[in-house]
Structures are given as structure tokens and as C-alpha cells.
Amino acid sequence: MSEMVEVVIDSIRVSLMNQQRIVILRELEVERYLAIWIGVYEAEHLTIALQNVGVSRPLTYDLFMHVIESLNAEVSHIEVVALRDETFYGNIVLNINGNVVNIDSRPSDAMNLAVRSGVPILVSSEVMESAGIVPEDDEVSIDDMDGIEASAGKEDERLSIFEDFLDQLDIDDTADEEGES
Secondary structure, eight states: OOOEEEEEEEEEEEOTTTOOEEEEEEESSSSOEEEEEEOHHHHHHHHHHHTTOOOSSOOHHHHHHHHHHHTTEEEEEEEEEEEETTEEEEEEEEEETTEEEEEEEOHHHHHHHHHHHTOOEEEEHHHHHHHOBOOOTTSOOTGGGGGSOOOHHHHHHHTHHHHHHHHTOOHHHHOOTTSOO
8 A cells, every 4th residue: 555645625616617616635734726517416525515504405525425324334544545547536445344445436435434433534645746736845834824914815815826726727628527536
């Protein structure tokens, strides 16, 4: 197994080109980001979980969490393990009575379960090396913004590197039928 780095969900963005959603993951130890395109519905469910919005009936991910709990299992963590042909691959890692079980998953589904269960999100170091984005020195860093008043534009300044990155992509060629790459 390759070395893993822990990340957190920094934001969920909307592509201006085709309205697809992009999850921006931020590495904990260094200022490095990973952008993963996900489907509209997966993004909506992820946003609901991140904002702790109550729903009248269980969503699919809530149902899956209930199934896991009813089997006396728990989500240990989730992983983004590979990037092949512009498609990210993930795992949901379960602990079932002391046994570790890896379940192949789209990263969007795994992230939805991670947020609902409060477990770490890990990304393989190879994926971060090949697809991670490090802001250049002349970009505004998180530390540089300590003296700037908090405002709605703060997040836009901090993530402006992604706008440049996204402007250079031909998203129509990278999207698959499920809206995730």
C-alpha cells in the first residue's frame, strides 16, 4: 500500500463551463490541493452533510450509514487510491468485528460517507504528486491573509489558482457519464 496523506474538504465549486461540481481537497500538512469532479447529486448530498442540514427522509448515503451501523460495522476512513485515465478511484475502509474490509468506491460516494461518519479522508501520495496543485509563491497564501479582514472575497482570492487551472482545462473531454472523473 502506498503512503497516504490526510486531506479535508476545502470547498465545493461549480464549473462555469458545464455546471459540473468540483470538490477541492486540501492537504493538512502543506498547502496543496486536489480537484475532483463529481456529479451534481453527489455534490448536493455532500453539501447537505457538510452543512448539517436535516432532511425529512434518509438520503442514499444516510441509508448506507444505517446499514453499516446495523451490521455492527464502522467506517474507519476513506481513501482516494488511484488516478487512471483521468478517473479517480476510491475505497471505503470498514472495520467489521475487528476485520478490515476495503470497498471499491467512487471518491464522491466515499467522501459522502466520510463526512457523515466523521472519519479521515486520505489520498495516496502518488495521486497527490501527479494531480495535486501547489499555489505559486506569488499567489496569496493562507498565512499571508491573516492580516486581511475576513470578507466574501477572501475565499475567491485564496482559490484564484483554481480559476487559472480550470480555465486551461477542456472539461467536456474529461467528463464521463456519471459526471465524475
